[in-house]
Amino acid sequence: MAASPSKLSSRHRATAIKPVMANEVKAIDFQKIPSQIKELDRVLGGGFVPGQVILFAGEPGIGKSTLLSQLALKIADNEAPRPDLREGSSPHSARAKIPALPAGGSPKSRNSGTKEDDKSVVYVCGEESPQQVNLRLSRLGNSSSSSLVFLPHTDVDEIIAWLDSQTKLALVIIDSIQTLTTQDLTGGAGSIGQVRETAHRLIAWAKKSSVPLLMVGHVTKQGAVAGPKVLEHAVDTVVYFEGERSLDLRLLRTVKNRFGPTDEIGIFQMTGKGLTAINEDFFLEKVKESGSKVGASVSVIAEGNRLMAVEVQALVSQSYTPLPRRVITGFSKNRAEMLLAASQKYLHLPLFKYDVFINIAGGIKVTEPAADLALIAAVFSSYKGKPLPKKSCFVGEVSLLGEIGRIGLMEKRVKYARELGIKNVISQTSVPSLSRLRELL
Numbered sequence: 001m002a003a004s005p006s007k008l009s010s011r012h013r014a015t016a017i018k019p020v021m022a023n024e025v026k027a028i029d030f031q032k033i034p035s036q037i038k039e040l041d042r043v044l045g046g047g048f049v050p051g052q053v054i055l056f057a058g059e060p061g062i063g064k065s066t067l068l069s070q071l072a073l074k075i076a077d078n079e080a081p082r083p084d085l086r087e088g089s090s091p092h093s094a095r096a097k098i099p100a101l102p103a104g105g106s107p108k109s110r111n112s113g114t115k116e117d118d119k120s121v122v123y124v125c126g127e128e129s130p131q132q133v134n135l136r137l138s139r140l141g142n143s144s145s146s147s148l149v150f151l152p153h154t155d156v157d158e159i160i161a162w163l164d165s166q167t168k169l170a171l172v173i174i175d176s177i178q179t180l181t182t183q184d185l186t187g188g189a190g191s192i193g194q195v196r197e198t199a200h201r202l203i204a205w206a207k208k209s210s211v212p213l214l215m216v217g218h219v220t221k222q223g224a225v226a227g228p229k230v231l232e233h234a235v236d237t238v239v240y241f242e243g244e245r246s247l248d249l250r251l252l253r254t255v256k257n258r259f260g261p262t263d264e265i266g267i268f269q270m271t272g273k274g275l276t277a278i279n280e281d282f283f284l285e286k287v288k289e290s291g292s293k294v295g296a297s298v299s300v301i302a303e304g305n306r307l308m309a310v311e312v313q314a315l316v317s318q319s320y321t322p323l324p325r326r327v328i329t330g331f332s333k334n335r336a337e338m339l340l341a342a343s344q345k346y347l348h349l350p351l352f353k354y355d356v357f358i359n360i361a362g363g364i365k366v367t368e369p370a371a372d373l374a375l376i377a378a379v380f381s382s383y384k385g386k387p388l389p390k391k392s393c394f395v396g397e398v399s400l401l402g403e404i405g406r407i408g409l410m411e412k413r414v415k416y417a418r419e420l421g422i423k424n425v426i427s428q429t430s431v432p433s434l435s436r437l438r439e440l441l
Contacts, residue, residue, distance in 0.1 A: 030050055032048060032049055033049075033170075033171075033212065034046070034047040035047055035071055035074065036071075037067075037071060037074060037277075038277055039266030039268060040067075040252065042265075043239065043252050043254050043260075043264050043265065044237065044239075044254070045257065045260020048171070049212070049259045050210040050211070051210040051212065052212045052213070053212075053213050053215065053235045053236050054214045054235065054236065054237040054238075054239060055177075055215050055217050055225065055235045055237065055238045055239065056068065056214055056215065056216050056217065056239050056241065057217040057218070058219065058240060058241030059223070059241075059242075059245070060218075061245050062241050062245060062250065063270055064175075064216055064241050065128075065133075065136065065175060066136065066140070066270075066274055067274075067275050068175060068216065069123075069136050069137055069140060070140055070275060071173075072123050072173055073137060073148065075121050075170050076121040076147040076148040077147070119169060119170035120147050120148070120149050121148050121149065121170050121172075121173070122149045122169060122171070122172045122173065123148065123149065123150050123151065123173045123175065124151045124153065124159060124172070124174045125152045125153075125175065126153075126154050126174065126176055126178075126179030126180060127176055128175070129152060130152055139272075139273070139274070140274045141273055141274075147170075154179050154180050155182070155183065156197075156198040156201055156202065157183065157184075159180070160201060160205050163209070163211075169209070170211075171212050171213075172213045172214070173213075174202065174213065174215040175216045176216035177195060177199055177202075177216065177231075178226060180194070182194065182198055182201070184197070185197055190226070190227075192227060195226075195231060196227070196228045196231065199215065199231050199234060199235075202215065215235070217231070225238070235256075236256075236257070236258045237254060237256060237260075238255050238256040238257075239255075240252075240253050240254075240255060242363075242365065243363045244363035247363045248269050248270045248271070249268075249278070249363050250267070250269070250275060251265050251266070251267060251268075251363075251364065251365070252266035252268065253265050253266075261304060263303065263305075264304040264305070264306060265304065265306060267308070292387060292390070294382060294386060294387050295314045295315055295316070295378055295381050296311055296314075296378055296388075297311070297377040297378040297381065298310070298311055298312070298374065298392070298393040298394070298422070299312060299393055299395055300393055300413040300425075301366055301370050302368060302409050302412075303367075307412060309416075310361065310362070310366065310374075311360070311361040312358070312360060312375050312377075312378045313359045313360075314357070314358050314359075314375065314381070314382045315355075315357040315358075315382055316351070316354050316379060316382040316383045317357075318355070319353055319355045324354055324356070325356070325357075326356055327355075327357045329359045329360065330358075330359060330360030330363070330365050330366060331358055331365075331366050332366075338400065339375055339376055340356060340379065342399075342400060342434065343376050343379055343380065343434070345402065346434035346435055347376070347380060347434055347435075354383070358375060368407075370413075371394075371395075373395060373397075373398055373404060374394035374395070376398060376434065376437070377394045377441065380437075380441055389441075391422055391423040392422065392424040392426055393424075393425055394426045395417075395425060395427045396428050398434065402435065403434075404431055404432055404433060404434070405428060406427075407427070407428075
């Protein structure tokens with residue numbers, strides 16, 4: 001009996017599959033491409049991998065476009081002076097049409113007038129015009145790089161067709177993925193279908209061309225990347241840019257990275273000329289003032305292999321409501337409430353009739369328990385109305401039993417604190433429990 005058409009088609013499809021044995025896979029030898037920005041390289045694990053796709057997210061106004069503009073300038077200045085462009089595609093033209101590709105001929109032959117080492121950085125302007133981006137570049141101190149190309153277009157298929165016509169690309173920046181569309185789908189820019197499909201087409205192009213691609217992603221009110229969750233799964237790296245817009249400190253943090261660490265952070269300071277890497281003077285100011293302010297303590301926290309001195313601020317005030325308020329910024333609310341309960345029990349603080357406000361200075365978000373002891377010390381200082389010992393810091397995890405636990409990298413934290421001029425590091429060694437902390441303070 002003849003086989004059914006469905007079975008024949010299944011066998012035909014099966015023969016088209018070509019499996020690869022694990023021992024036949026050849027290792028790829030490549031070097032990471034430095035971003036020329038030290039803090040960004042730290043977060044990425046040394047730089048970009050060819051074909052790597054990075055999703056860059058953050059609150060509006062936090063400085064995403066500023067950092068990406070600096071990145072584009074750094075890499076463009078590091079490349080050859082002439083971009084790989086077709087006629088009629090001036091990088092400074094406002095909303096120019098993407099040039100039609102010449103018929104016939106290979107991309108290499110169409111680009112024979114370009115140096116072999118010439119590479120371009122392409123900045124896809126979906127949210128701004130080239131003139132607006134150029135104004136930002138001028139504020140950053142440079143807008144004349146001939147290797148930086150603006151592509152003012154939002155049709156992803158035309159963008160990919162144009163990119164395919166270029167043979168020498170160093171980096172492609174999409175600002176932003178929520179502005180791109182494809183004519184193959186209905187729905188406006190930013191809809192789930194459009195974001196998912198345009199992102200997948202760009203990711204496929206990046207893998208095929210081995211060009212690093214960076215996409216800006218909008219965030220929701222809850223702080224998550226807007227659009228389908230599959231977007232975060234599909235990309236290689238997800239980077240969040242954090243901080244308070246009213247403050248000048250910015251943190252760069254990875255939550256996913258296929259080619260590097262996920263526990264490193266980059267620290268920037270927003271200035272009139274863009275973002276600059278933070279230096280130790282920023283932390284020294286906190287140390288100099290430690291012990292001189294009521295309700296403030298200093299702790300040394302670790303983000304990956306990076307140590308930072310942070311200031312924990314607390315305000316304890318009389319409550320005039322049946323349910324006292326607990327306002328926590330920069331610290332886990334649930335953990336802070338647990339620490340307040342431990343303070344009430346073991347330090348005998350009647351916090352049940354006081355409003356408590358807690359803040360981590362500088363807009364930093366503390367995610368490890370090393371600052372537990374500093375938080376309790378700041379609350380104690382505010383309640384008593386007297387400052388803590390001068391030139392001191394508090395490092396330790398506090399348990400529900402009122403015991404102070406040991407923290408990893410303690411030796412490095414002590415050494416780092418000494419370098420900042422801190423004479424007294426209060427930890428499990430000196431105060432094994434909260435009851436002993438009360439005696440010390």
